[in-house]
Amino acid sequence: MRLFSDAHFHFMAGRRRAYIVSGAFIAIGMVSIALHGGLNYGVDFTGGTLVQVQFNEPVDAAELRSAVTGAGFSGSEIQGFGSEQEYLIRLQTFEGAGGNGAEGMEAALSEAFGGDSYSVQRVEAVGPKVGSELQRKAVLAILMSFALTLIYLAFRFEWRFGVAAVVATMHDILITFGFISIMGLEITLGTVAAILTIVGYSLNDTIVVFDRIRENLKRKRKEPYETTLNRSINETLPRTVLTSGTTLVTLLALFIFGGSVIRPFAMVLILGVLIGTYSSIFVASPVLLEIEEWAQKRAKTHRTHTAGA
Amino acid sequence: MFGTVRARLILIGVLLLLCIWALLPKEGPSGETESALKLGLDLQGGMHLAVEIDDPDGTLAADAKADAIERTLTTIRNRIDEFGVREPTIQKVGAERIVVELAGIDDPDRAKSIVERTAFLEFKIVRSGEEFRRALPRIDRAIVREVGAENLQAAPILEPEPETPGLGDILGAADDADSTAVDSQAADSVVVEPEAAATEQVADTTATEQAADTTVADTGEGELRPLTALLLESGQVGQFLVRETDIPTAEGYLELDAVKNAIPRGAELKWGVEPIAGGGEAYRTLFVLEDEPLLTGEDLADAGPAARDPTFNQPYVPFETTRRGARKFERGTSRHVGDLMAIVLDNKVQSAPVIRQTLGRRAQIEMGTGSSLQEAQDLALVLRAGALPQPIRIVEERTVGPSLGADSVRQGKIAFVIGIIGVLVLMVFYYRAAGILAVFALGVYVVLLLGGLAGLGATLTLPGIAGIILSIGMAVDANVLIFERIREELEAGKTPRTAVDTGFEQALSAIVDANLTTLITAIILFQFGTGPVRGFAVTLVIGIMASFFTALYVTRTLFMIYLDRRTAGAPISI
Numbered sequence: 001m002r003l004f005s006d007a008h009f010h011f012m013a014g015r016r017r018a019y020i021v022s023g024a025f026i027a028i029g030m031v032s033i034a035l036h037g038g039l040n041y042g043v044d045f046t047g048g049t050l051v052q053v054q055f056n057e058p059v060d061a062a063e064l065r066s067a068v069t070g071a072g073f074s075g076s077e078i079q080g081f082g083s084e085q086e087y088l089i090r091l092q093t094f095e096g097a098g099g100n101g102a103e104g105m106e107a108a109l110s111e112a113f114g115g116d117s118y119s120v121q122r123v124e125a126v127g128p129k130v131g132s133e134l135q136r137k138a139v140l141a142i143l144m145s146f147a148l149t150l151i152y153l154a155f156r157f158e159w160r161f162g163v164a165a166v167v168a169t170m171h172d173i174l175i176t177f178g179f180i181s182i183m184g185l186e187i188t189l190g191t192v193a194a195i196l197t198i199v200g201y202s203l204n205d206t207i208v209v210f211d212r213i214r215e216n217l218k219r220k221r222k223e224p225y226e227t228t229l230n231r232s233i234n235e236t237l238p239r240t241v242l243t244s245g246t247t248l249v250t251l252l253a254l255f256i257f258g259g260s261v262i263r264p265f266a267m268v269l270i271l272g273v274l275i276g277t278y279s280s281i282f283v284a285s286p287v288l289l290e291i292e293e294w295a296q297k298r299a300k301t302h303r304t305h306t307a308g309a
Numbered sequence: 310m311f312g313t314v315r316a317r318l319i320l321i322g323v324l325l326l327l328c329i330w331a332l333l334p335k336e337g338p339s340g341e342t343e344s345a346l347k348l349g350l351d352l353q354g355g356m357h358l359a360v361e362i363d364d365p366d367g368t369l370a371a372d373a374k375a376d377a378i379e380r381t382l383t384t385i386r387n388r389i390d391e392f393g394v395r396e397p398t399i400q401k402v403g404a405e406r407i408v409v410e411l412a413g414i415d416d417p418d419r420a421k422s423i424v425e426r427t428a429f430l431e432f433k434i435v436r437s438g439e440e441f442r443r444a445l446p447r448i449d450r451a452i453v454r455e456v457g458a459e460n461l462q463a464a465p466i467l468e469p470e471p472e473t474p475g476l477g478d479i480l481g482a483a484d485d486a487d488s489t490a491v492d493s494q495a496a497d498s499v500v501v502e503p504e505a506a507a508t509e510q511v512a513d514t515t516a517t518e519q520a521a522d523t524t525v526a527d528t529g530e531g532e533l534r535p536l537t538a539l540l541l542e543s544g545q546v547g548q549f550l551v552r553e554t555d556i557p558t559a560e561g562y563l564e565l566d567a568v569k570n571a572i573p574r575g576a577e578l579k580w581g582v583e584p585i586a587g588g589g590e591a592y593r594t595l596f597v598l599e600d601e602p603l604l605t606g607e608d609l610a611d612a613g614p615a616a617r618d619p620t621f622n623q624p625y626v627p628f629e630t631t632r633r634g635a636r637k638f639e640r641g642t643s644r645h646v647g648d649l650m651a652i653v654l655d656n657k658v659q660s661a662p663v664i665r666q667t668l669g670r671r672a673q674i675e676m677g678t679g680s681s682l683q684e685a686q687d688l689a690l691v692l693r694a695g696a697l698p699q700p701i702r703i704v705e706e707r708t709v710g711p712s713l714g715a716d717s718v719r720q721g722k723i724a725f726v727i728g729i730i731g732v733l734v735l736m737v738f739y740y741r742a743a744g745i746l747a748v749f750a751l752g753v754y755v756v757l758l759l760g761g762l763a764g765l766g767a768t769l770t771l772p773g774i775a776g777i778i779l780s781i782g783m784a785v786d787a788n789v790l791i792f793e794r795i796r797e798e799l800e801a802g803k804t805p806r807t808a809v810d811t812g813f814e815q816a817l818s819a820i821v822d823a824n825l826t827t828l829i830t831a832i833i834l835f836q837f838g839t840g841p842v843r844g845f846a847v848t849l850v851i852g853i854m855a856s857f858f859t860a861l862y863v864t865r866t867l868f869m870i871y872l873d874r875r876t877a878g879a880p881i882s883i
Binding site for chain 2 (some may be wrong): 001002003005052102103106119120121122123124125126127129130137138140141144145148149152153156189190192193196197199200201203204207208210211212215235236238239242243245246247248249250251252253254256257258259261262265266269
């Protein structure tokens with residue numbers, strides 16, 4: 001079977017439209033983030049306590065809420081986790097009365113529902129100091145991945161390929177953050193891992209196209225830059241589509257069957273793969289073209305200046 | 310080098326056998342078979358703790374802190390060894406932090422208390438309290454000065470109000486209630502042999518003190534008496550009662566530097582550990598102790614096994630001192646026969662029994678009636694393993710219950726199988742015969758990846774499972790790149806054999822660049838991440854290497870076989 005085996009899409013001609021689409025996506029995401037008053041950071045970064053509790057009998061969320069707030073944990077969030085028997089309780093405090101927030105929570109639950117009526121499935125308690133450390137590390141990790149790939153691409157290709165790849169990747173990350181906000185997902189360590197994976201995937205995709213561009217630039221020097229870019233994208237299109245397809249198939253399996261803990265992670269990755277594929281065609285290569293045109297224009301004006309002098 | 314098909318197949322076969330061998334279940338240290346893939350805490354259930362030296366004011370010098378961290382590390386190791394957790398991880402992370410990872414524990418709270426308990430044990434003589442009583446007006450004045458009279462509206466002016474449950478009232482209440490505060494405090498916690506006589510003797514002393522106290526209170530009439538007003542007579546030597554609700558206020562006063570200076574030299578105040586019920590209210594005892602201990606936990610040679618006292622139905626921990634400790638203990642207790650000796654654990658008085666006779670090498674710590682035998686056993690454990698040099702503080706805790714972990718593993722396996730099937734179907738559908746080659750290559754990839762993980766002793770985490778599943782989708786990418794190139798070469802009119810050769814060559818640079826950039830992000834992830842995220846990074850790294858090898862070597866070999874078996878001149882199915 002073949003898909004797009006002899007495609008001649010004019011990707012570059014439509015690049016203005018792609019800019020509008022990308023801009024709109026980013027804008028929607030940013031508006032959502034602004035409306036939510038910033039991103040929803042999980043306990044990994046804010047510090048606090050997350051407790052996943054499973055009850056033997058279904059428990060009403062309101063009842064649970066009153067038990068938790070009654071114990072003095074104000075500003076706590078309660079979220080169903082699949083059924084009426086399983087809840088995620090998020091406390092803002094790391095240390096509650098009598099030490100750890102989780103212990104105080106358990107005491108409150110035992111009092112309200114009985115000590116044998118529930119079991120604690122998961123506790124994630126992060127102190128404020130560790131939280132801010134993790135925050136710094138996460139930002140550093142994302143920036144480092146940019147810097148290193150930029151250096152690598154500048155070394156393997158040319159600096160403008162590096163710049164275009166990083167622009168495309170930033171585009172992906174911005175849209176992903178917007179998506180996370182719209183879906184009401186939390187930024188956790190897992191989300192950051194997902195984002196870094198998207199960075200890897202998107203670069204991977206972009207590089208395959210760039211590799212072909214580099215090759216075609218060498219082979220057909222007389223061809224206009226825009227034509228070469230278009231040809232390269234069209235030539236790699238079957239691969240782009242198929243690889244996205246296989247990756248999406250596995251991610252869908254993970255999303256559907258992987259269980260509730262991994263689901264948000266899979267969701268972010270699915271979106272990331274879609275965006276990453278889109279951006280390697282509609283963002284990375286157009287940016288490369290813009291850089292080239294800008295460089296040519298500058299060279300031309302430079303030349304006329306020297307000629308006039 | 311491995312140019313011939315046969316040589317290539319042998320190399321692949323050897324690698325596969327190595328991986329399968331690495332994946333075979335191994336005999337564990339205790340005889341049971343263990344899965345070769347080490348599961349992370351998030352998959353098998355367990356607890357991750359990060360602790361630091363508790364030094365909120367930053368008063369500890371850097372080298373003292375470094376020393377404390379080292380000693381804490383050793384002590385926690387000893388404790389966990391005694392606790393008996395299989396393959397615990399206890400390590401220093403950075404300069405100031407210790408990470409403890411305990412897999413498969415069923416009582417995380419208990420494990421946590423064993424790790425974090427300072428277990429600083431002291432034996433101190435209870436003072437008569439007379440000196441302290443005389444210092445009370447001075448202490449009260451110091452509080453008024455520090456806090457300001459206008460901020461003390463809650464602290465009443467001490468007047469002879471009938472409602473104030475003063476000395477006599479409380480004593481009376483305790484007598485009525487028969488088995489409350491006073492009795493349990495004295496009788497429950499006699500070191501060697503509890504005798505009724507002890508209580509009597511205590512009661513005697515109180516009578517005289519009661520009088521003394523009244524006079525002290527009288528002279529203070531009309532003055533603000535913030536601390537005195539909170540102290541109620543306990544009826545025992547050197548002990549006061551404070552209402553549970555007043556404890557934060559009292560603690561606040563006692564924290565003041567001016568108050569610390571006003572407390573008589575050589576004395577110190579410590580709270581009792583257990584609340585005492587009496588007259589419908591809960592109280593806690595405030596002890597006046599000698600600040601010099603007779604003996605500390607460092608003088609202990611051994612502790613345990615904990616047992617339950619049949620007569621009083623309370624658990625106790627027998628202990629044995631060192632030779633040097635025994636001499637100190639003898640000297641100290643011989644001078645104080647008849648006095649009370651407080652057993653102070655982590656700055657809280659566990660009990661204050663009467664010294665009936667000179668104590669030597671062996672004695673026991675009796676726990677309150679509310680304690681369980683397990684608590685006594687845990688106390689024995691931490692005493693044996695030694696005290697922490699400084700109190701520590703938990704800065705991060707992550708616990709996953711075993712059933713949640715098992716669910717994750719099961720669901721991960723399902724997603725894994727379905728993901729692979731999906732990819733296989735896509736590949737065969739799209740590339741036909743070549744797709745089948747890719748399927749074989751993918752099979753080799755999966756074995757290499759899992760075997761690599763097992764062989765390197767990497768830990769499989771939940772994000773790691775996600776990483777494996779994701780990497781399968783991405784692993785076929787190299788094959789796709791190659792196959793697309795081969796198709797292009799065939800379309801350009803090349804013979805199958807040349808098309809395959811050129812296809813592999815042309816695809817190489819894209820595969821190298823794409824994989825290396827992914828490798829860069831994976832390595833950053835590894836640097837950045839803790840636990841589960843690290844597991845994800847490790848699977849990505851091993852996955853990239855395995856996919857590199859399978860695409861360029863295994864698929865190539867499979868193509869060689871395919872081309873050889875094909876009838877000469879026939880087109881290849883791709």
